[in-house]
Amino acid sequence: MIKTIIVVGGGIGGTMTANNLVSKLYPEVSRGEVRVMLISNSPWHYYKPAFMYVAFGAYAKNDLRRQQASLLRPEIDFVLDQVDGFEFKNSCLKMRSGVSYDYDYLVVSTGCIPSPERIEGLQEAGDHFYQHDPARKLYEKISTIEKGRIFIGVTFPTTPNVPHQCGMAPLETTLLLDEFLRKRGVREQIELVYSYPSVAQLHQNALFLQKNTAEMLPSMFDARDIRYKRSFTLASVDPERKIAFSAEGEEENFDILIQTPPIRAVDAVLNSGVSQAPNNEGWLPTDRYSLQLEGFENVFVMGDTVDLPIGKAGGSCHSQSPVICDNIAGLLRWGKAEARYEGLVQAVAQMGMDAGIPLWYNYEQEAMPSPATKIGSLMCKGFNRGLYWSVARGLA
Ligand SMILES: Cc1cc2nc3c(=O)[nH]c(=O)nc-3n(C[C@H](O)[C@H](O)[C@H](O)COP(=O)(O)OP(=O)(O)OC[C@H]3O[C@@H](n4cnc5c(N)ncnc54)[C@H](O)[C@@H]3O)c2cc1C
Structure with a gap:
């Protein structure tokens, strides 16, 4: 049969x-x-x-x-x-x-499904780029802001050891945003803060889920004048006062809040x-x-x-x-x-418009990041522009 x-x-x-x-x-x-x-x-x-x-x-x-x-x-x-x-x-x-x-x-x-409504105030006051229309809305904001504070945060699922969607995306976005604001000539007037939650995953109090990648981030941020904050787990947002509150008891003000939303x-x-x-x-x-x-x-x-x-x-x-x-x-x-x-997970991280790092890891071994290169960026662009469709068709 x-x-x-x-x-x-x-x-x-x-x-x-x-x-x-x-x-x-x-x-x-x-x-x-x-x-x-x-x-x-x-x-x-x-x-x-x-x-x-x-x-x-x-x-x-x-x-x-x-x-x-x-x-x-x-x-x-x-x-x-x-x-x-x-x-x-x-x-x-x-x-x-x-x-x-x-x-x-x-x-x-x-x-x-991205679900910002699962954190009080986030739907109203936060932005993200995990769907088309919210990403477009975020573009309208970052292409017009002249001065102020952009606070970037990451939300993990509550389920232990289950990560958020695309681990590198918040970091990639932070670096792209720095470049974007410099090109617009407004970077000096805008404070950029990248934050990472206290997660129940592999490494506590870090700036990234995996240790090797986490360790390379402070120098990368310092070189670009990007501020960073460990252990900020978003708990709620006050849309009126534009303040983000953390589960750890801290608060951060923002003009734009870019938050990786809860997912389900x-x-x-x-x-x-x-x-x-x-x-x-x-x-x-x-x-x-x-x-x-x-x-x-x-x-x-x-x-x-x-x-x-x-x-x-x-x-x-x-x-x-x-x-x-x-x-x-x-x-x-x-x-x-x-x-x-x-x-096994394989990816190429976009570390700015013209730099990329190929990464792979599995259950046993963490990713070993190498220096970001132009070739890495070309791999990213090639995938974005065409190779992806061959992969979907089962041809690559
Ligand atoms: C901004 C962003 C950046 C990312 N960057 C990267 C990256 O650099 N590298 C990388 O590897 N990954 C990246 N990802 C993650 C990647 O896109 C996802 O992990 C991947 O799409 C997951 O594939 P999937 O098949 O599980 O689900 P999806 O691709 O989300 O597909 C789900 C499908 O199921 C359909 N569907 C849902 N419910 C039903 C239903 N009840 N009945 C019938 N159909 C249904 C939907 O219409 C959709 O077609 C990124 C994601 C985002 C949003």
Whole structure:
């Protein structure tokens, strides 16, 4: 009987995995024994990292998105609909349109949702660049501010050892902002402060989650006259007085507050009843090696929806996708899921407009940052401008 594999989510994780599944299982797909379906609730695929550049006036909307269907191999059935119910026990999806889909294997790659409303006053008074429209709004502010104080902060999920989305983005933005304000000729009149929370993660009281990267930051900030503050965990914001209050009992005034917002899983995942994450964050309990949903051999989780101690990044999806494809192929062909994900995350950090650092790390080893170079920046730009779409198509 024909086996159905459903991938939910037309972001980077789901798109590359649907394409990679067809490549991996091509003999079965071409004989009509396996059907691959991708379900997404948007006709568009957004290149999310580019939202950071939108905050600096770059990228029109059409430069950072493609029609979802155009990124998929022709063998994939693309369904534009929303999953409202994950019924893992019955291997069934309940859709917004009213139909249901049964599956033999499922991949969940539904991402996460920025949720500033989870911190009192942040929605009203804060800015961020993790979605298109907020990034555009931030651009309007930073391109007109003449003097004052910009305070940058990072919020982590409450779930222990689960990081925020894209670990480098707040740091990258701080460096880009410094350059941007210098080009505008207003940097001397604007105090720039980068802060980092007291987190329950690996290193306390640091400026970054990983030790090696944290250690290189003070000299980098000092050279640019960027002030920095450790142990500032945003607890609430007073929008009237423009003051940010920390859980540690401190307060900071601002003219612009750029805050990495709290994040959570999408509603259908939150409501699936499977997550044990605190604070209703919804991360799915994921086997750190096989990437199977705990307790469900035929369900795999990837990308921003996992509860793993690795970056919520496209660079994680890139390493998770082949493992999931190997494990689904293994289960289909000989009943075993033997491929292991070792926590590999790869990225190139943009350390200013013309400098970049390639980084990689895994469960065992932290990233070893090297000096920022122009070649690193070219890697970033090449990825931003074109290579990303090849990765999504499963070609790189
Ligand atoms: C500003 C910014 C900068 C970043 N920089 C980097 C970087 O430099 N390097 C890096 O590696 N990563 C970076 N990231 C992170 C990266 O974009 C994400 O980690 C990645 O997109 C996660 O992929 P995903 O497939 O898990 O989810 P997403 O890409 O978010 O895709 C989720 C998909 O699921 C769909 N969906 C959601 N719910 C449902 C539902 N109920 N039914 C059907 N479909 C649904 C959505 O429409 C979407 O298509 C950055 C992110 C941002 C926002």
